[in-house]
Amino acid sequence: MTDLTKLSMTEALAGMAKGEFTSVELTEAHVRAVEASRPLNAFITETPDQALAMASRADAARAKGEAGSMNGLPIAVKDLFCTAGFQTTAGSHILEGFKPPYESTVTANLWRDGAVMLGKVNLDEFAMGSSNMTSHFGPVVSPWSPGTLVQRDAGAEEGGFLSELTAAVRQPHPVQEWQWTRKLVPGGSSGGSAAAVAARCAMAATGTDTGGSIRQPASFVGIVGIKPTYGRCSRWGIVAFASSLDQAGPMTRTVDDAALMLGSMCGFDPKDSTSVDMAVPDFRAALTGDIRGLKVGIPKEYRVDGMPAEIEKLWRQGIDWLKSAGAEPVEISLPHTKYALATYYIVAPAECSSNLARYDGVRFGLRVEGKDLKEMYENTRAEGFGEEVKRRIMIGTYVLSAGYYDAYYLKAQQVRTRIAQDFEEAYKLCDVILTPTAPSTAFAIGEKMDDPIAMYLNDVFTVPASLAGLPGISVPAGLASDGLPLGLQILGRPFDEATVLKVAGVLEQAADFNTLPPFVAARG
Amino acid sequence: MSLDKATVAKIAHLARIKVPEADQEHLAGELSNILNFVEQLNEVDTVGVQPMTSVAPHKLRRRPDAVTDGGVRDAVLSNAPETAEGFFVVPKVVE
Numbered sequence: 328m329t330d331l332t333k334l335s336m337t338e339a340l341a342g343m344a345k346g347e348f349t350s351v352e353l354t355e356a357h358v359r360a361v362e363a364s365r366p367l368n369a370f371i372t373e374t375p376d377q378a379l380a381m382a383s384r385a386d387a388a389r390a391k392g393e394a395g396s397m398n399g400l401p402i403a404v405k406d407l408f409c410t411a412g413f414q415t416t417a418g419s420h421i422l423e424g425f426k427p428p429y430e431s432t433v434t435a436n437l438w439r440d441g442a443v444m445l446g447k448v449n450l451d452e453f454a455m456g457s458s459n460m461t462s463h464f465g466p467v468v469s470p471w472s473p474g475t476l477v478q479r480d481a482g483a484e485e486g487g488f489l490s491e492l493t494a495a496v497r498q499p500h501p502v503q504e505w506q507w508t509r510k511l512v513p514g515g516s517s518g519g520s521a522a523a524v525a526a527r528c529a530m531a532a533t534g535t536d537t538g539g540s541i542r543q544p545a546s547f548v549g550i551v552g553i554k555p556t557y558g559r560c561s562r563w564g565i566v567a568f569a570s571s572l573d574q575a576g577p578m579t580r581t582v583d584d585a586a587l588m589l590g591s592m593c594g595f596d597p598k599d600s601t602s603v604d605m606a607v608p609d610f611r612a613a614l615t616g617d618i619r620g621l622k623v624g625i626p627k628e629y630r631v632d633g634m635p636a637e638i639e640k641l642w643r644q645g646i647d648w649l650k651s652a653g654a655e656p657v658e659i660s661l662p663h664t665k666y667a668l669a670t671y672y673i674v675a676p677a678e679c680s681s682n683l684a685r686y687d688g689v690r691f692g693l694r695v696e697g698k699d700l701k702e703m704y705e706n707t708r709a710e711g712f713g714e715e716v717k718r719r720i721m722i723g724t725y726v727l728s729a730g731y732y733d734a735y736y737l738k739a740q741q742v743r744t745r746i747a748q749d750f751e752e753a754y755k756l757c758d759v760i761l762t763p764t765a766p767s768t769a770f771a772i773g774e775k776m777d778d779p780i781a782m783y784l785n786d787v788f789t790v791p792a793s794l795a796g797l798p799g800i801s802v803p804a805g806l807a808s809d810g811l812p813l814g815l816q817i818l819g820r821p822f823d824e825a826t827v828l829k830v831a832g833v834l835e836q837a838a839d840f841n842t843l844p845p846f847v848a849a850r851g
Numbered sequence: 852m853s854l855d856k857a858t859v860a861k862i863a864h865l866a867r868i869k870v871p872e873a874d875q876e877h878l879a880g881e882l883s884n885i886l887n888f889v890e891q892l893n894e895v896d897t898v899g900v901q902p903m904t905s906v907a908p909h910k911l912r913r914r915p916d917a918v919t920d921g922g923v924r925d926a927v928l929s930n931a932p933e934t935a936e937g938f939f940v941v942p943k944v945v946e
Binding site for chain 2 (some may be wrong): 429462556577613663668672686691692694697698699701703704709713720721722725728738741742747780783
């Protein structure tokens with residue numbers, strides 16, 4: 328039988344429809360792959376029993392002719408989505424052990440359509456980060472990290488007084504182990520999602536994107552990730568970071584899979600006041616490959632200082648690909664691009680300081696006692712939050728505090744309007760915008776940690792569209808000279824995910840990216 | 852903009868996060884760097900520009916003022932660090 332973990336979701340659906348394999352078989356293969364991928368630290372909670380139970384329900388539904396659009400497909404869920412009865416941590420110590428009594432709308436939609444949950448995947452704490460290094464549950468290692476399979480004698484490590492005696496007579500116990508020569512980040516904040524999908528242990532994963540948290544990790548690990556228009560996916564039941572920016576989206580290995588899964592995830596939800604009451608189009612039907620006459624905007628402000636020449640080169644390659652498919656590149660200007668990061672680092676912390684006020688040691692999560700209520704709050708939050716989260720809460724508290732609100736927060740909200748207006752002007756000249764996804768390939772774990780601003784620069788190309796609420800996708804476009812994947816980003820008009828996906832499909836076909844990460848290639 | 856230790860202590864208090872005095876100096880430096888970075892927004896002319904409050908220009912929906920959920924006290928309390936007789940328990944606040 329073919330290796331079921333290497334299939335795309337659309338291929339797997341076809342295989343199950345033809346009766347070549349069942350969801351239980353597909354899910355078992357992925358449960359084994361999840362176990363084999365533990366060195367990546369992609370999962371915070373594995374749910375194999377739940378996965379197999381859901382898979383047999385999916386098989387039964389298929390037998391009755393009631394298969395949903397995602398029927399029997401095993402996926403991973405970012406640990407920011409509340410899953411009823413299953414621990415949801417947001418990557419934070421303060422929520423460790425929290426078992427939501429309710430299900431997020433997005434995951435409920437996926438289960439309604441027959442998807443299977445493999446487990447909850449790692450992320451930057453409260454989705455604040457671009458590397459997955461801020462997780463309380465440790466960093467995620469990218470499957471693209473270089474390494475080798477080595478044979479080790481597992482019996483040799485038992486120490487102690489008697490061990491010398493037993494060592495003389497015991498049989499060797501060889502085990503195969505993956506040894507990293509350099510550990511790379513998968514990007515963030517949806518780093519566990521990205522690693523699990525790239526490592527072929529989940530067919531897809533849910534992600535969330537506040538300033539680039541779906542698109543940047545997708546670029547780092549060579550997969551597809553789409554952030555839909557703000558309002559497309561319900562935010563209900565997703566642990567809130569910055570409510571005016573947070574959006575859920577799928578992370579998959581093909582554009583067709585992204586279209587399939589996005590269709591399941593989105594839809595109107597009265598429980599989210601910003602959910603948009605609008606019909607969900609058939610996103611897969613949009614993948615016609617026909618982009619003749621489409622105008623592709625190339626923003627001149629996205630040539631940032633210090634960007635590697637090969638990213639510039641790949642960007643030009645992308646323009647050529649779309650041109651040969653009949654699209655017309657046009658130069659556009661987004662003059663306030665350079666202010667997007669600064670705007671984001673006022674707006675997002677401000678909203679985070681407000682949203683995270685709920686972690687008070689009273690209703691859920693960690694409590695650290697103090698001599699009175701106030702000290703209990705302060706102790707709980709000091710111990711429960713990590714460094715980056717505390718930094719952002721404090722920045723947010725400061726920019727919202729009396730005397731500084733106008734100078735920082737109001738100013739940032741005004742510049743945000745300017746940034747959104749830039750896009751409105753640009754879309755008078757073009758239908759979509761093509762840019763690089765990230766200004767670099769993946770960096771090593773531990774790098775950029777002592778300079779928050781260097782870390783923030785990862786999101787320089789993704790943040791502007793987040794601030795304007797626009798849809799954006801990252802598509803793997805090739806390998807850089809360091810052997811690591813690079814993505815190209817396509818941005819669209821509000822609620823025009825269909826065109827974004829259509830252009831992404833053309834890029835995907837032209838790039839023909841099919842290199843396996845070393846960690847997966849070694850697994851065979 | 853450069854924050855001093857006293858300001859850091861004030862923000863930490865407002866945010867209800869205990870920051871030991873030994874860490875205040877370091878944190879003041881980090882937060883000042885971020886504030887210096889965002890200071891560049893002063894270059895942007897925003898005279899007469901409406902602050903953005905919502906990316907999508909839509910009105911908030913109204914719904915009938917009716918009970919749609921409830922009767923789930925035990926579920927609400929199920930994750931609380933401490934409960935008693937159907938209530939959350941907090942340290943004593945009234946002497």
